Amino acid sequence: MSNGVFNIPTPTNEPGNTYAPGTKERETLKAELKRQSETVVDIPVIINGENIKTDSVKQVVMPHDHQHVLANFSLAGEKELRDAVEAAMAAKESWANMPWQHRASIFLKAADLISGPYRDVINSATMLGQSKTAYQTEIDAAQELADFLRFGVDYANQIYQMQPDSMKNIWNRLEYRPLDGFVLAISPFNFTAIGGNLPSAPAIMGNVVVWKPASTSVLSNYYFMRILEEAGLPKGVINFVPSRGSQVSEVVLTDPRMSGFHFTGSTSTFQTIWKNVGENIMNYKSYPRLVGETGGKDFVFAHETAQADKVVAALVRGAFEYQGQKCSAASRAYIPASMWEEVKAGVLEETAKLKVGDVRDFRNFMGAVIDKPAFDSITSYIDYAADSEEAEIIAGGTYDDSVGYFVQPTVIVTTNPNFKTMTEEIFGPVLTIYVYENDQLEDTLTAVDTASMYALTGAIFAQDREAIMHLERRLSGAAGNFYINDKPTGAVINQQPFGGSRGSGTNDKAGSVFNMIRWTSPRIIKENFAPTTEIAYPFMDEE
Ligand SMILES: NC(=O)c1ccc[n+]([C@@H]2O[C@H](COP(=O)([O-])OP(=O)(O)OC[C@H]3O[C@@H](n4cnc5c(N)ncnc54)[C@H](O)[C@@H]3O)[C@@H](O)[C@H]2O)c1
Numbered sequence: 001m002s003n004g005v006f007n008i009p010t011p012t013n014e015p016g017n018t019y020a021p022g023t024k025e026r027e028t029l030k031a032e033l034k035r036q037s038e039t040v041v042d043i044p045v046i047i048n049g050e051n052i053k054t055d056s057v058k059q060v061v062m063p064h065d066h067q068h069v070l071a072n073f074s075l076a077g078e079k080e081l082r083d084a085v086e087a088a089m090a091a092k093e094s095w096a097n098m099p100w101q102h103r104a105s106i107f108l109k110a111a112d113l114i115s116g117p118y119r120d121v122i123n124s125a126t127m128l129g130q131s132k133t134a135y136q137t138e139i140d141a142a143q144e145l146a147d148f149l150r151f152g153v154d155y156a157n158q159i160y161q162m163q164p165d166s167m168k169n170i171w172n173r174l175e176y177r178p179l180d181g182f183v184l185a186i187s188p189f190n191f192t193a194i195g196g197n198l199p200s201a202p203a204i205m206g207n208v209v210v211w212k213p214a215s216t217s218v219l220s221n222y223y224f225m226r227i228l229e230e231a232g233l234p235k236g237v238i239n240f241v242p243s244r245g246s247q248v249s250e251v252v253l254t255d256p257r258m259s260g261f262h263f264t265g266s267t268s269t270f271q272t273i274w275k276n277v278g279e280n281i282m283n284y285k286s287y288p289r290l291v292g293e294t295g296g297k298d299f300v301f302a303h304e305t306a307q308a309d310k311v312v313a314a315l316v317r318g319a320f321e322y323q324g325q326k327c328s329a330a331s332r333a334y335i336p337a338s339m340w341e342e343v344k345a346g347v348l349e350e351t352a353k354l355k356v357g358d359v360r361d362f363r364n365f366m367g368a369v370i371d372k373p374a375f376d377s378i379t380s381y382i383d384y385a386a387d388s389e390e391a392e393i394i395a396g397g398t399y400d401d402s403v404g405y406f407v408q409p410t411v412i413v414t415t416n417p418n419f420k421t422m423t424e425e426i427f428g429p430v431l432t433i434y435v436y437e438n439d440q441l442e443d444t445l446t447a448v449d450t451a452s453m454y455a456l457t458g459a460i461f462a463q464d465r466e467a468i469m470h471l472e473r474r475l476s477g478a479a480g481n482f483y484i485n486d487k488p489t490g491a492v493i494n495q496q497p498f499g500g501s502r503g504s505g506t507n508d509k510a511g512s513v514f515n516m517i518r519w520t521s522p523r524i525i526k527e528n529f530a531p532t533t534e535i536a537y538p539f540m541d542e543e
Pocket residue numbers: 186187188189190191194212213214215244245246247248249264265266267269270272273293294295296326327328425427456498499500504505
């Protein structure tokens with residue numbers, strides 16, 4: 001029996017550990033890092049709760065020590081991908097019908113497993129497999145992942161409580177059904193939390209999911225899948241299929257029962273997928289919901305009334321934390337000429353202090369970039385700037401992939417507000433600065449707004465309230481997450497719902513009720529307690 005209107009435990013943001021020297025948390029994390037560094041994990045494809053090994057095996061390596069293998073994982077091929085769709089569809093009815101409080105409990109328990117006994121495990125996997133420092137990993141794999149689950153349950157509950165009015169003798173009920181078929185989730189490498197949220201958000205809303213993680217984050221994503229299983233997720237609800245993106249597009253994306261697509265990754269991948277869906281539109285049984293958060297070219301704009309030291313901190317942390325591999329990373333900046341010498345001195349001083357290396361050494365501020373293609377792409381931008389007459393590299397500019405994919409934090413100054421590195425997403429530790437004349441404020445704001453195809457995050461720095469209001473208004477379309485006197489990174493679930501528009505995505509705001517509402521197909525049910533027998537209208541008796 002399950003009678004009762006149950007209250008969801010009120011979520012709060014998961015507090016973070018500091019990992020300061022001498023703390024217990026540092027000791028246990030270091031022990032787990034050692035254990036995982038000495039282990040090679042075998043990662044299967046997981047379909048309908050079955051562990052499946054395939055003939056196609058790939059490796060997970062440490063980006064900061066690329067000869068060190070952390071795991072071997074099976075790659076799902078066409079057969080496994082088709083099986084995953086069938087498994088999801090077979091699990092659909094019982095999952096959709098599971099009483100809400102039980103569905104919710106599974107994800108709440110998973111959040112507690114992450115923030116409790118598995119914290120070191122998922123943090124270590126993220127540090128080693130994605131080359132994230134302990135500080136950045138804690139924000140991602142422990143705090144944000146647990147927050148996504150706990151707040152996701154709360155958002156679903158808020159949606160379920162949204163009910164229509166009912167008049168005399170009528171009861172109107174809104175039933176929040178899952179989508180008609182299954183949801184395909186494809187996740188990026190850079191946030192373990194995003195990897196976990198993309199399949200979980202639709203599943204919390206009662207959907208079944210085929211989840212393709214990025215090949216470079218398979219290790220942490222696999223541990224998350226195991227945590228869901230331990231929390232009691234029924235077989236087939238989420239099917240874990242590391243695979244080639246192009247094959248998932250061919251086999252799963254085009255399946256007529258694909259009714260939702262939950263994506264985070266690059267703009268070009270999302271556009272390719274959107275095009276595939278468009279070309280296939282006649283074959284689907286419903287109109288697939290497409291939710292995608294994609295690339296960014298995120299800015300920091302300093303007004304002449306800004307405080308230079310605050311701008312420096314925002315630039316250095318915003319651009320170089322996690323090697324600039326955040327979609328929100330500060331990658332272009334606009335500094336007034338009157339402040340430039342002070343900002344330049346600060347940026348050079350602070351950047352020179354940043355240590356780059358193995359993330360197991362907690363003194364390092366940065367690890368390696370994710371893999372060889374990323375290394376080659378990022379360094380090609382640095383080489384381009386080095387060869388250009390419109391640019392000068394004032395810090396960093398060097399790189400070395402002999403042991404790990406290391407790129408030094410690099411600062412470019414350009415005389416062209418539309419220079420290549422001011423307009424294209426680089427996704428690495430490269431910041432480009434344009435110094436504007438103080439009397440060129442309006443033209444420079446136009447450049448901020450129009451230089452790139454993206455509109456994800458942006459930060460302004462100013463002390464003067466009139467200036468703040470002006471910049472906020474002038475840049476209203478330039479960022480979905482807009483920061484005043486703060487860096488453009490580090491959004492927190494339930495505090496700064498995340499997402500951008502233009503080329504940056506559908507702006508469905510990850511970590512909010514807006515995202516969760518995309519995963520339901522509501523049905524209105526009207527019940528009449530006193531059905532009428534009348535047919536004629538009352539005024540028909542007389543002319
Ligand atoms: N806006 C956001 O919230 C947000 C958050 C994180 C990352 N990002 C963006 O993600 C990008 C970095 O992540 P990435 O390198 O993993 O992105 P990516 O687009 O290369 O890959 C993302 C996922 O898509 C898969 N994929 C690639 N091609 C595919 C295809 N043709 N069909 C189906 N799947 C395909 C990949 O295997 C991976 O799982 C950056 O552009 C960054 O800005 C955006």
